[in-house]
Amino acid sequence: MFRYVAKRILFAALTILGVVTIVFILQRTTGDPIATLLPPDVPLEEQAKLRSALGLDQPIHVQYGKFLAGLARGDLGYSYRQGAPALGLVLERVPSTFRLAFAGMLVAIAIGIPAGVLAAVYRGTAGDRIVMSLALVGQAMPVYWTGILLILLFSVRLRWLPAISDGGFVSMIMPALAVGGYSAARIARMTRSSMLEVLRMDYVRTARSKGLRNNVVIVEHALRNALIPIVTVLGMEFGSLMGGSVIVESVFAWPGVGRLAVNAIMGRDYPVVQAVVVVVSAIFVLINLGVDLTYGLLDPRISIANTTRR
Amino acid sequence: MYLHEFAGKMPKSVMMLVLVCALSMCLGPMTTTVVGAPSRAGVSEVVIAQGADAVTLDPQKQSDTDTGNVCNSIYDPVLLRDHDMSIKPALATDYKRISATEWELNLRRDVKFHNGEPFNAEAVKFTFDRVKDPATRALAASYFSSIVKCEVVGPYTVRFVTDGPDPIFLARMTNLLVVPPKYIKEKGDDYFGRNPVGTGPYRFVQWVRDDRVVVEAYDQYFRGKPAVDRITWKAVPEMATRIAGLQSGEIDLVQAIPADQVGVLKASRSVSVVTTPCAQIQMLNFNIDVPPADNKYFRLAVAHAVDPRPIVEGLMSNYATVLDIPIADVIPNAPKGIKRLPYDPAKAKDYLAKAGYPSGVSVEMICQNGKYPMDKEIAQVLAQQLSQVGIRVTLKPTEFGQFQTLVKTRKISPIYTSGGNNVWFDADPQVTAFYATDGPISTYSNKALDDLVIKGRTSLDAKERLSIYEKAYTMVRDEAAGIGIIQYTLLSAISNKVSWAPRPDGRIRAYEIGLSK
Numbered sequence: 001m002f003r004y005v006a007k008r009i010l011f012a013a014l015t016i017l018g019v020v021t022i023v024f025i026l027q028r029t030t031g032d033p034i035a036t037l038l039p040p041d042v043p044l045e046e047q048a049k050l051r052s053a054l055g056l057d058q059p060i061h062v063q064y065g066k067f068l069a070g071l072a073r074g075d076l077g078y079s080y081r082q083g084a085p086a087l088g089l090v091l092e093r094v095p096s097t098f099r100l101a102f103a104g105m106l107v108a109i110a111i112g113i114p115a116g117v118l119a120a121v122y123r124g125t126a127g128d129r130i131v132m133s134l135a136l137v138g139q140a141m142p143v144y145w146t147g148i149l150l151i152l153l154f155s156v157r158l159r160w161l162p163a164i165s166d167g168g169f170v171s172m173i174m175p176a177l178a179v180g181g182y183s184a185a186r187i188a189r190m191t192r193s194s195m196l197e198v199l200r201m202d203y204v205r206t207a208r209s210k211g212l213r214n215n216v217v218i219v220e221h222a223l224r225n226a227l228i229p230i231v232t233v234l235g236m237e238f239g240s241l242m243g244g245s246v247i248v249e250s251v252f253a254w255p256g257v258g259r260l261a262v263n264a265i266m267g268r269d270y271p272v273v274q275a276v277v278v279v280v281s282a283i284f285v286l287i288n289l290g291v292d293l294t295y296g297l298l299d300p301r302i303s304i305a306n307t308t309r310r
Numbered sequence: 311m312y313l314h315e316f317a318g319k320m321p322k323s324v325m326m327l328v329l330v331c332a333l334s335m336c337l338g339p340m341t342t343t344v345v346g347a348p349s350r351a352g353v354s355e356v357v358i359a360q361g362a363d364a365v366t367l368d369p370q371k372q373s374d375t376d377t378g379n380v381c382n383s384i385y386d387p388v389l390l391r392d393h394d395m396s397i398k399p400a401l402a403t404d405y406k407r408i409s410a411t412e413w414e415l416n417l418r419r420d421v422k423f424h425n426g427e428p429f430n431a432e433a434v435k436f437t438f439d440r441v442k443d444p445a446t447r448a449l450a451a452s453y454f455s456s457i458v459k460c461e462v463v464g465p466y467t468v469r470f471v472t473d474g475p476d477p478i479f480l481a482r483m484t485n486l487l488v489v490p491p492k493y494i495k496e497k498g499d500d501y502f503g504r505n506p507v508g509t510g511p512y513r514f515v516q517w518v519r520d521d522r523v524v525v526e527a528y529d530q531y532f533r534g535k536p537a538v539d540r541i542t543w544k545a546v547p548e549m550a551t552r553i554a555g556l557q558s559g560e561i562d563l564v565q566a567i568p569a570d571q572v573g574v575l576k577a578s579r580s581v582s583v584v585t586t587p588c589a590q591i592q593m594l595n596f597n598i599d600v601p602p603a604d605n606k607y608f609r610l611a612v613a614h615a616v617d618p619r620p621i622v623e624g625l626m627s628n629y630a631t632v633l634d635i636p637i638a639d640v641i642p643n644a645p646k647g648i649k650r651l652p653y654d655p656a657k658a659k660d661y662l663a664k665a666g667y668p669s670g671v672s673v674e675m676i677c678q679n680g681k682y683p684m685d686k687e688i689a690q691v692l693a694q695q696l697s698q699v700g701i702r703v704t705l706k707p708t709e710f711g712q713f714q715t716l717v718k719t720r721k722i723s724p725i726y727t728s729g730g731n732n733v734w735f736d737a738d739p740q741v742t743a744f745y746a747t748d749g750p751i752s753t754y755s756n757k758a759l760d761d762l763v764i765k766g767r768t769s770l771d772a773k774e775r776l777s778i779y780e781k782a783y784t785m786v787r788d789e790a791a792g793i794g795i796i797q798y799t800l801l802s803a804i805s806n807k808v809s810w811a812p813r814p815d816g817r818i819r820a821y822e823i824g825l826s827k
Contacts, residue, residue, distance in 0.1 A: 030711065038373055039733055041743030050447075079365075081374075093520065155555075163555045163558050255518070255520030263362065266711075
């Protein structure tokens, strides 16, 4: 087990390095950061001074070497705009994004799994069709549009919820619904599909023939097994939400990693973009590792030891 | 051990504890915050929504409008630009020019920083030296490029020395926000940038990154205590959300509303829309390094082919005005009497034929995309108008950063539309930037125009400068170096509890905000 985890972490580090290198090069092909840092009519000599102060006048391989040396020390440079350590700016916002991602996942699970189970159990009925239609609509609706609709209804028209986050639980409801609603739709469809497969299994028929109550059969026997592939999806969903629900964070003014990334990209704040990529890649990779390990806990047929011996 | 065995062995109470902890992560605070005083009953508060959070609260390390608005509530400049855009005393009570390159300013004696530190000439010198020091990496350093040094002449008198005659010296002083020397030396730059201390009308209370900056009225402010007790600068990236916040009562002031949202806001009983002409403009420029823009007849053809009136009346719903020359009329020394070349498609076709394109010509036209209100749509209208005289345009909307790079490297298309602004409220930086041969974003070159620009930049006589810019912009028009399209009207919305008028420079000065009676 230890060797497996160590090998996965090593591959993760190489993956992150590869991603960061690609981003490092791509950023520097998109334009001059000085153009967005200073007013356009600033004399060229002043622009050159700032470019030199930020190290942007050096050849790209020199900049990359300095970046790698800093990365090895855990120093990802200073934000061009904010003058603060880039890694610190990202880590400051991770809890915020985590809360939104977690809340979104709770919404997605609370809606998606029961909806998928109901649709599978009552397959072919009007209930099944309604649930699946809603799931299709939920996946088709752009998150930006959903967010604005929620604001217009609950903030402007009904005045029940604040349009703009203030850090409290109440202001998290709409962003969580917007983020979770989209994931719930996908999870509902996957759950239905997985449940349908499991409900056909012999052990479910055996459980029914033993006289167990229907909800016991569905929850204790069928759902538990149907969850195995869904756990993988949940992990991937959570990872991508942790990457920053950029659109939801912008619509609801939620101060997370996604918004920081967008501002940094638009402002060509290279150190912050690189720090976001490092942190988000690390989180994504760790979550995937966690999902793989959870698989083994859920399914007695899967052994990590057997996997590493292959 | 597998999950079902684990669940079986684990007591339910522990499972509940885990669940409660997970839920409390959602209920707990969002980020590490600087704890500030909660709102109190009887305290008047105004919430201003801007598109971005302050990037720092160190006034010398910022150069964007949103951060500048926040900083100007906490700090004071040496001189201030009043609501009518005239320059007035602030921390300096008066000034005099003692030679072509030396200015002396007398300072107020009754001002203290929010932490009690005294304000004096040493503070001004420290501020200036700090902004010019390369180690500070001050983004604001470029505002003081012509100023060589600051000397302390007396406890409340300073002298600035410029590297040559500088007609916009006084305007530069409106950007010199004074910082407390002792506090910065004790606490360091990083701490200062997060815990600012100034002499301004509001003192710092709290900053939650990417969310809000809260400031409270400073009751010992030398111009009198502000009318509003507390101001919250809220960062709300999406305009739709800012407007929703106005309608729901969460937000009291939003600037730069798009023209198509005015109807929605006017229908709301709790919101008023206020307007002012501003310095933002749209213009059509030429890259004379790329044919056919090097041909004056082609440029004149374009000048006669475009008509801004449908843009003003249609696209902008009359929340803009036709611009005769590519500089806004709110700039004090912008020429006022020069009329644009008339819209005349027949004449445009004649000029096109003279340029050697009797059957028309195909050109690329790059435009900005979302940097200025309706910039892409304005370019689309112009492209359509040009096609009617035989100039077949392939329009390429381009992201701002990439656009700037293309302009600075002179690789942009032969014709392009561009937004423009004027932070100095003086004609020189604008005509230099866009039309002088060495202008940082110029793709035009004309020696006679360059000579006029240099004369204007080195003269300290206001009347003489006015005459120079009259000639310069007449040349810009007659040579079709650039074509004015529209001057924007700045649209803002305020809740009914607020009394405030927008400024032509597009800045929000917290001290100017009052409460309706």
